[in-house]
Amino acid sequence: MFFENEQISSDELPQIEHLYFESIESKYTTVAFISSFLFWLIIFAGLAAVYLLNDDTDKFKHAHWVLLGVALLAFAQIFVTMKSCKVKSFALREKDIIYRTGYLWYKEIAVPFNRVQHLEVVRGPIARMFNLASLKLFTAGGQQSDLKIPGLKPDKANRLKEVVSRKIRVDEEE
Amino acid sequence: MRKNDFDFSIPIRQSKVAIAILIYKTFKIIVRQLWPVLLIFLIGRGGTEKNYLVIFISVVAIVSLVLSIIGYFRFYFHIKGDELIVHKGVINRKVLNISFDRIQTVNFEQNLIQQVFNVVGLKVDTAGSAKDEFSFDALDRDMAVALRETILSAKKESVLEENSITEQSSEQEFSPILELGVLDLIKIGASQNHFKSFGLIMLFFFWIYDNLQDAGINAEEYTESYLPEMSQALATVVIMAVILSVVSFLISLINTVFRYFDLKLLRGDRGFKIISGLFNRKEVAAMDHKIQMIQWGDNPLKRFFGMKDLQFKQASSVEVNSNKSIKVVGCYNEQIEEVKRHYFRSGAFDGLQGKGIDYRYLIRRIIFVGGIPALMLVTIAYFNIEQRWVLLGIAGLWLIWIILSSIVKFKKYRYDFNQWVMLVKKGMFGDYESLLKLIKVQNIKIQQTLYQKRNDLADIEFYTASGSATIPFIPHQDAKDIRDYILYKVETSKERWM
Numbered sequence: 001m002f003f004e005n006e007q008i009s010s011d012e013l014p015q016i017e018h019l020y021f022e023s024i025e026s027k028y029t030t031v032a033f034i035s036s037f038l039f040w041l042i043i044f045a046g047l048a049a050v051y052l053l054n055d056d057t058d059k060f061k062h063a064h065w066v067l068l069g070v071a072l073l074a075f076a077q078i079f080v081t082m083k084s085c086k087v088k089s090f091a092l093r094e095k096d097i098i099y100r101t102g103y104l105w106y107k108e109i110a111v112p113f114n115r116v117q118h119l120e121v122v123r124g125p126i127a128r129m130f131n132l133a134s135l136k137l138f139t140a141g142g143q144q145s146d147l148k149i150p151g152l153k154p155d156k157a158n159r160l161k162e163v164v165s166r167k168i169r170v171d172e173e174e
Numbered sequence: 175m176r177k178n179d180f181d182f183s184i185p186i187r188q189s190k191v192a193i194a195i196l197i198y199k200t201f202k203i204i205v206r207q208l209w210p211v212l213l214i215f216l217i218g219r220g221g222t223e224k225n226y227l228v229i230f231i232s233v234v235a236i237v238s239l240v241l242s243i244i245g246y247f248r249f250y251f252h253i254k255g256d257e258l259i260v261h262k263g264v265i266n267r268k269v270l271n272i273s274f275d276r277i278q279t280v281n282f283e284q285n286l287i288q289q290v291f292n293v294v295g296l297k298v299d300t301a302g303s304a305k306d307e308f309s310f311d312a313l314d315r316d317m318a319v320a321l322r323e324t325i326l327s328a329k330k331e332s333v334l335e336e337n338s339i340t341e342q343s344s345e346q347e348f349s350p351i352l353e354l355g356v357l358d359l360i361k362i363g364a365s366q367n368h369f370k371s372f373g374l375i376m377l378f379f380f381w382i383y384d385n386l387q388d389a390g391i392n393a394e395e396y397t398e399s400y401l402p403e404m405s406q407a408l409a410t411v412v413i414m415a416v417i418l419s420v421v422s423f424l425i426s427l428i429n430t431v432f433r434y435f436d437l438k439l440l441r442g443d444r445g446f447k448i449i450s451g452l453f454n455r456k457e458v459a460a461m462d463h464k465i466q467m468i469q470w471g472d473n474p475l476k477r478f479f480g481m482k483d484l485q486f487k488q489a490s491s492v493e494v495n496s497n498k499s500i501k502v503v504g505c506y507n508e509q510i511e512e513v514k515r516h517y518f519r520s521g522a523f524d525g526l527q528g529k530g531i532d533y534r535y536l537i538r539r540i541i542f543v544g545g546i547p548a549l550m551l552v553t554i555a556y557f558n559i560e561q562r563w564v565l566l567g568i569a570g571l572w573l574i575w576i577i578l579s580s581i582v583k584f585k586k587y588r589y590d591f592n593q594w595v596m597l598v599k600k601g602m603f604g605d606y607e608s609l610l611k612l613i614k615v616q617n618i619k620i621q622q623t624l625y626q627k628r629n630d631l632a633d634i635e636f637y638t639a640s641g642s643a644t645i646p647f648i649p650h651q652d653a654k655d656i657r658d659y660i661l662y663k664v665e666t667s668k669e670r671w672m
């Protein structure tokens with residue numbers, strides 16, 4: 001085993017900061033809105049069912065407060081989700097991909113291509129209605145470190161998948 | 175080479191001992207599922223129910239016997255090209271084709287039956303989905319060793335790397351780092367987390383109580399006749415607590431002895447090997463290139479004995495906290511230093527200092543984890559007159575606890591890195607340290623809350639193929655520099671990482 005000890009000045013390192021980040025399709029905001037909305041609709045339907053099917057009115061004195069609380073929570077969640085769609089963007093470099101997301105919890109995730117196991121283009125039912133797809137990058141280990149980029153046009157998702165797959169293959173052959 | 179003694183190209187069944195082990199396994203599963211029922215029947219007084227029970231048990235026993243025997247005859251394997259082909263399944267017949275380069279590790283395991291008959295259980299871990307993982311119940315030791323050699327040497331040829339890995343574990347190449355004696359075992363048992371066994375016992379009692387009531391026996395009727403007065407009740411509680419503590423202690427101790435009896439940590443050319451267990455002897459290999467992270471830590475009791483638990487986090491296809499992380503209990507500092515010396519190249523720790531994190535971590539934690547829940551309790555106390563003082567007391571204690579623990583946590587958070595490794599130290603009661611090679615990182619996340627954004631701070635988290643490490647509240651610029659540097663290291667590395 002050889003002993004490498006190259007000196008690298010931190011100024012010479014490529015910096016993510018100066019990259020151009022490409023936003024995902026703005027249509028995705030609608031997709032995110034619809035799926036959040038449906039989620040909360042189900043929750044409310046469940047609560048309403050509990051309320052209506054139970055005739056013990058004494059226990060449900062404070063039901064309207066509970067509903068109000070859940071409604072506020074729903075609004076906040078939908079608001080944050082839509083806000084975060086504006087943040088979602090990515091940048092492709094020669095050797096890695098960087099993805100930005102999150103409004104309250106802003107995240108910048110970098111995955112080097114030589115640690116990617118395989119890729120998939122996935123399309124959910126709502127996303128399909130809006131002609132959108134997600135690109136998923138799988139790494140070894142758990143789901144925690146997998147990366148999913150939503151809100152891409154299908155042909156772009158496929159093209160990205162091709163590009164990255166080729167990079168992985170080249171990397172393996174070396 | 176021993177592998178020539180066996181012809182793996184023709185289908186082979188396991189050793190006949192496998193039948194016994196299969197029966198034992200089936201039986202164990204059934205008992206584990208049904209023992210509450212059995213217990214209730216045994217305690218219950220019903221006459222006819224007992225007859226049903228006997229019939230039931232006989233049927234179960236016969237079915238499991240038949241299933242085990244069929245299972246044995248339906249299970250065979252052979253090697254074709256560089257694939258291991260396994261036929262198995264009683265009702266649903268399955269054929270597994272497992273190519274050698276997907277096989278991650280081949281581990282040996284010996285329980286009591288296997289030890290008596292000198293056969294080994296073989297566990298094959300694959301990269302891919304969990305359903306492909308399988309194990310052999312009993313192979314003659316020679317055959318198991320030959321099979322492992324065949325698989326791993328074929329794998330090596332196909333990998334064709336200049337620093338190719340000699341994964342065969344010829345026993346003589348290994349030198350011991352740690353061997354636990356009886357005294358060590360007692361120390362380890364004594365310093366286990368007794369709350370866990372205590373909790374288990376409590377659960378057990380609640381569960382029995384519950385089931386007894388279901389079975390029509392009211393435990394309170396029995397106990398009440400023994401507890402006539404309050405003063406005696408108090409005494410009983412104290413005695414019970416003492417007994418429970420002693421029992422929890424003993425359970426921890428026995429558990430430790432069973433699991434870690436005669437534990438050996440060995441060092442080979444390119445990896446570690448851990449053998450341990452009393453009735454169930456396990457032999458697990460941790461190859462250097464598979465190890466993603468090394469962690470060690472203690473608790474106050476362990477610190478008293480100067481001992482630490484060491485963990486090798488290994489790459490695995492399945493979930494992160496599966497059994498792929500190998501735990502070595504009862505290491506002293508010297509052993510940890512030795513492990514570090516073997517695993518990392520010399521000079522890997524030069525210049526590592528240990529920088530602290532930003533003080534605002536403290537403030538935020540106290541406000542959010544301490545202040546807000548306390549405030550909520552105070553609000554409830556405002557409306558709830560009956561329990562006002564209790565609630566206020568809890569709120570106060572919670573706040574004090576969070577303040578103190580936050581200070582300790584803040585002080586213990588330390589991190590540093592150089593060209594090769596990242597070191598993260600943290601802890602509350604104990605001290606935990608994680609050490610990972612930079613090139614093992616496969617995903618870096620920089621995270622900022624709105625507050626952190628305003629104050630130009632960030633959390634940074636490194637994911638490896640087995641577990642992650644986080645550094646909270648460091649200057650945003652530092653986080654970005656660390657990320658850029660690690661990306662550079664990962665992307666230029668040609669070293670094998672998994």
